[in-house]
Amino acid sequence: MANIQSVNEFVIKFANVNGTGSASANNLFAKAVFRMGIPVSPKNIFPSNIQGLPTWYEVRVSEKGYLGRRGGVDIMVGVNAQSLTQDVQEVEPGGYFIYDSTKRLDPRLLRQDINFIGLPLTEICIREYADPKQRQLFKNVLYVGALAALLDMDFTVLKDLVSDQFKGKEKLVAPNIHALELGYQYAQDHYSCPLGIHVKTTNKTGDAILLDGNAALALGAIYSGASVAAWYPITPSTSVVDAFAKYCNRLRIDPGTGKKNFAIVQAEDELAAIGMAIGANWNGARAFTATSGPGISLMSEFLGLAYFAEVPVVLMNIQRSGPSTGMPTRTQQSDVMICAYASHGDTKQVCLYPSTPKECFDFGADSFDLADRLQTPVIVLSDLDLGMNDNMSEPLSWDEDRVYDKGKVHTEADLEAMTERYGRYLDVDGDAIPYRTYPGTHPTKGSFFTRGTSRDEFAVYTESGEKYVENMQRLERKWETAKSYVPRPEIIPGKEGGCRAGVIYYGTSDYAAREALESLTKAGLAMDALRIRAFPFNSEVEDFISEHDLVYIIDQNRDGQMRSLLINELEINPAKMIALINYDGMPIVARFIHGFIADHQGSLSGGQTGEQKTGSA
Amino acid sequence: MSFIQPTFRHPDLPVNDVGFTKKDYEGSLSTLCAGCGHDSISAAIVQACFELSIEPHRVAKISGIGCSSKTPTYFLGNSHGFNSVHGRMPSVATGANLANRDLIYVGVSGDGDSASIGMGQFAHVVRRNLNMLYIVENNGCYGLTKGQDSATADVGSKSKSGVANLYTPIDLASVALDLGATFVGRSFSGDKEQLVPLIKAAITHPGFAFLDVVSPCVTFNNTPASTKSYEYVREHLDASGTFDFVPMKQEITTHYQPGATEQVHMHDGSVINLHKLNQSYDPRDRRSAVDAMFNAKERGDVLTGLIYIDPNTQELHEMIETTNKPLRNLTEKDLCPGSKALDTINESLR
Numbered sequence A: 001m002a003n004i005q006s007v008n009e010f011v012i013k014f015a016n017v018n019g020t021g022s023a024s025a026n027n028l029f030a031k032a033v034f035r036m037g038i039p040v041s042p043k044n045i046f047p048s049n050i051q052g053l054p055t056w057y058e059v060r061v062s063e064k065g066y067l068g069r070r071g072g073v074d075i076m077v078g079v080n081a082q083s084l085t086q087d088v089q090e091v092e093p094g095g096y097f098i099y100d101s102t103k104r105l106d107p108r109l110l111r112q113d114i115n116f117i118g119l120p121l122t123e124i125c126i127r128e129y130a131d132p133k134q135r136q137l138f139k140n141v142l143y144v145g146a147l148a149a150l151l152d153m154d155f156t157v158l159k160d161l162v163s164d165q166f167k168g169k170e171k172l173v174a175p176n177i178h179a180l181e182l183g184y185q186y187a188q189d190h191y192s193c194p195l196g197i198h199v200k201t202t203n204k205t206g207d208a209i210l211l212d213g214n215a216a217l218a219l220g221a222i223y224s225g226a227s228v229a230a231w232y233p234i235t236p237s238t239s240v241v242d243a244f245a246k247y248c249n250r251l252r253i254d255p256g257t258g259k260k261n262f263a264i265v266q267a268e269d270e271l272a273a274i275g276m277a278i279g280a281n282w283n284g285a286r287a288f289t290a291t292s293g294p295g296i297s298l299m300s301e302f303l304g305l306a307y308f309a310e311v312p313v314v315l316m317n318i319q320r321s322g323p324s325t326g327m328p329t330r331t332q333q334s335d336v337m338i339c340a341y342a343s344h345g346d347t348k349q350v351c352l353y354p355s356t357p358k359e360c361f362d363f364g365a366d367s368f369d370l371a372d373r374l375q376t377p378v379i380v381l382s383d384l385d386l387g388m389n390d391n392m393s394e395p396l397s398w399d400e401d402r403v404y405d406k407g408k409v410h411t412e413a414d415l416e417a418m419t420e421r422y423g424r425y426l427d428v429d430g431d432a433i434p435y436r437t438y439p440g441t442h443p444t445k446g447s448f449f450t451r452g453t454s455r456d457e458f459a460v461y462t463e464s465g466e467k468y469v470e471n472m473q474r475l476e477r478k479w480e481t482a483k484s485y486v487p488r489p490e491i492i493p494g495k496e497g498g499c500r501a502g503v504i505y506y507g508t509s510d511y512a513a514r515e516a517l518e519s520l521t522k523a524g525l526a527m528d529a530l531r532i533r534a535f536p537f538n539s540e541v542e543d544f545i546s547e548h549d550l551v552y553i554i555d556q557n558r559d560g561q562m563r564s565l566l567i568n569e570l571e572i573n574p575a576k577m578i579a580l581i582n583y584d585g586m587p588i589v590a591r592f593i594h595g596f597i598a599d600h601q602g603s604l605s606g607g608q609t610g611e612q613k614t615g616s617a
Numbered sequence B: 001m002s003f004i005q006p007t008f009r010h011p012d013l014p015v016n017d018v019g020f021t022k023k024d025y026e027g028s029l030s031t032l033c034a035g036c037g038h039d040s041i042s043a044a045i046v047q048a049c050f051e052l053s054i055e056p057h058r059v060a061k062i063s064g065i066g067c068s069s070k071t072p073t074y075f076l077g078n079s080h081g082f083n084s085v086h087g088r089m090p091s092v093a094t095g096a097n098l099a100n101r102d103l104i105y106v107g108v109s110g111d112g113d114s115a116s117i118g119m120g121q122f123a124h125v126v127r128r129n130l131n132m133l134y135i136v137e138n139n140g141c142y143g144l145t146k147g148q149d150s151a152t153a154d155v156g157s158k159s160k161s162g163v164a165n166l167y168t169p170i171d172l173a174s175v176a177l178d179l180g181a182t183f184v185g186r187s188f189s190g191d192k193e194q195l196v197p198l199i200k201a202a203i204t205h206p207g208f209a210f211l212d213v214v215s216p217c218v219t220f221n222n223t224p225a226s227t228k229s230y231e232y233v234r235e236h237l238d239a240s241g242t243f244d245f246v247p248m249k250q251e252i253t254t255h256y257q258p259g260a261t262e263q264v265h266m267h268d269g270s271v272i273n274l275h276k277l278n279q280s281y282d283p284r285d286r287r288s289a290v291d292a293m294f295n296a297k298e299r300g301d302v303l304t305g306l307i308y309i310d311p312n313t314q315e316l317h318e319m320i321e322t323t324n325k326p327l328r329n330l331t332e333k334d335l336c337p338g339s340k341a342l343d344t345i346n347e348s349l350r
């Protein structure tokens, strides 16, 4: 059997039982590799359960900087008896299966084409620790120690990380390091280390950070001055508000009084959560809510009110697999449609699609400026993959001179100087964005009645069809204005002179798509690519599609929702738009994208031109 | 349609402490049915705000959907208003209040808006002790959708449809009391003498103040067999006592017989003089208030007046320790931690 030989380029997966403390040990492993200067991309694959069910942690290690899922597993650390069969099967030929050898492995599980490495984890723990809880916890640390020997990791890096991790709880440092050493020693004594697959210190991480998208969104909200957060718990969005609370408690306490320059309310449901965010924005504070699919459905009525009454509000949607409760702990991009057209009546909502933690931070901040500038809801669509996993990212940065763009708001002085009648919905500047006033601004001028019913330019109730149509047309013109304010797409040219085929993707398909584009280029199938960053689509998106004969649209949902949105909004012939979809709840992988496009191109040159095939995963 | 009222100001109109006449507290002309109880409540709100010398723009009016929820257009035309969505006024009021704790929040809702579709939000805004006046204009029916029974209709009560209601009613005042409301009152749209001081006390209360105001729907639920009709309510009114409200700036001049009158001191220095009809009932005692409500219900009466008050209460901002400044007035300087702090955060993530 030929063992896989690879330095700094492999996939390792940990199979654990949830609720056993494996997460922090697995994290320790990923962070140590990262600190050795090697790009990593860890992903939690966890059940909708608190204790006792299988959970996995998959880490792609890639000096070349490929951060998407690759597909396949080179090393499996299989310490969950429930999932052994499937875990053994998943290992690539020539790969390694590391397991707890305290109990003999069922011979029926053995495969001839992979290596089995036994570590008597339970046995060592029973010998070393009396407390059952410690026996459980240190089993995880032990295998990380063994990996350090097997993969030739820098042991000082691990020790430093343990010290960092237990800052303030120094008593825990020594026992953890001891456990690491026990594992290290056992592997050294019983196996020839390092394995064919191992790591080597390098400098490919530069000044990058390792951060989850949800924390980055929360930081973006804090930096752009959000002071009110209302929410209702739902995976995978909960950690947005958790992080908002954590950083606010650190960064937003008034030094004089010790009081909070922010307010967080856990609402009774998502209807109340968005109602609160809308109420606060209406009254001049920056406010947001965070949720996932089921919450979006509940917020729909309020989103229509905010669109029609022109109240800014920021909504962060961390998408998960739907419909209904679907697979609540698995990722998807399946709320593209419901968000774009959220609510009854003719509505369109501004959406942003971040791809990295840095972009979560930037969009988290920009969304508030956009909402205030356009006086409308802005929905940031992240997903579980980006939101809940540590992603390697450029560091976050903030321009010290940046001032908040609160849009068109009349101050008391503006109102005082005003001689004409103030009209809340008057298009004074011709960009279809009218002027707001906050409650309590002026004793006799500028008050108006906000309503979801039709009204004239002065916010006076009317049932005149003509006035209604005028207002709806202004909202449509405002949508046109929005196109020049939202982030432009990112364009990635395939080769000089352009290509006939293009690829369009958005959000977390970024990493896998880039890797696939590179491998397709190597295979002689270079393609131009465009990453959509916002809805409404601006002219570059339209131009890109018209400049290519054929466009693949990568969607992580069943129905190719972004493809439909493009076809509908830009009135494109669906025949040239090929759906490339993956929706099994796991992030899309580069191999799948490559395979799909290569096959499809093959079928075209094989004389079947014009015959389209849609993908499935 | 709503009509803008003429702004002609009579030179002899009395002016309050902040220089406004009563006209300055009025809104557009009402489009409700002539005789609708809701219009009387609007008039009482105008009177109360005028007498309290509140600058009109210091009030924010928020409502749900219904005939009752339309009324904020018909009073306080110089205040901002927000006619939101059905049953969700409490959340919008909560957000607005979080953004600016310095304004006065007047929430207007209906019995359909609060006791059915909005029951959840009603319960939770009570629990949070949001500093606001919450008025339910209670007509026992859905006026705006043409008279269906609401959840506050009594068993056996018949609206214009002639069909007796089968289901037990929700008494929002009892619910509020049970959920820990710190101010609960009930009144009748036809009793201005009682309603105006009640609204004044409720606005002054530094927490959640709930008023259930029976407000007959003349078009759909004013029949002889309805327990929310003018006639029925007038016949079954049972006041918890009488009281007057002495605002902070006013000197207390009247002297009452000791024993029969007790004073409740509000945090801003205002005083409520309670003239008790029944010595065994104390509106500062929740259990006593619950008993009084129950007893009245057993007699088939509608207990009105100030039912319960706890003037020493912590409202939402105090509970969650937000800064004293309105959040919406904070600037980049207060809100943005700056690039140095971000560098530190980046460093902790390597």
Ligand SMILES: Cc1ncc(C[n+]2csc(CCOP(=O)(O)OP(=O)(O)O)c2C)c(N)n1
Pocket (backbone or CB within 6 Å): B065, B066, B067, B068, B069, B086, B109, B110, B111, B112, B113, B114, B137, B139, B141, B142, B143, B144, B145, B150
């Ligand atoms: C989500 C939703 N469902 C239903 C309606 C229709 N609707 C409008 S007002 C109303 C009932 C209002 O009753 P109430 O709150 O008692 O107000 P009233 O008109 O009696 O003052 C209903 C059901 C609506 N506007 N929104």
Ligand code: SF4
Pocket (backbone or CB within 6 Å): B031, B032, B033, B035, B036, B037, B038, B067, B068, B139, B143, B144, B216, B217, B218, B219, B220
């Ligand atoms: S229908 Fe009833 S509640 Fe509505 S305005 Fe007429 S009387 Fe008032």
Ligand SMILES: [Mg+2]
Pocket (backbone or CB within 6 Å): B066, B068, B110, B111, B112, B137, B138, B139, B140, B141, B142, B143, B150
């Ligand atoms: Mg009603």
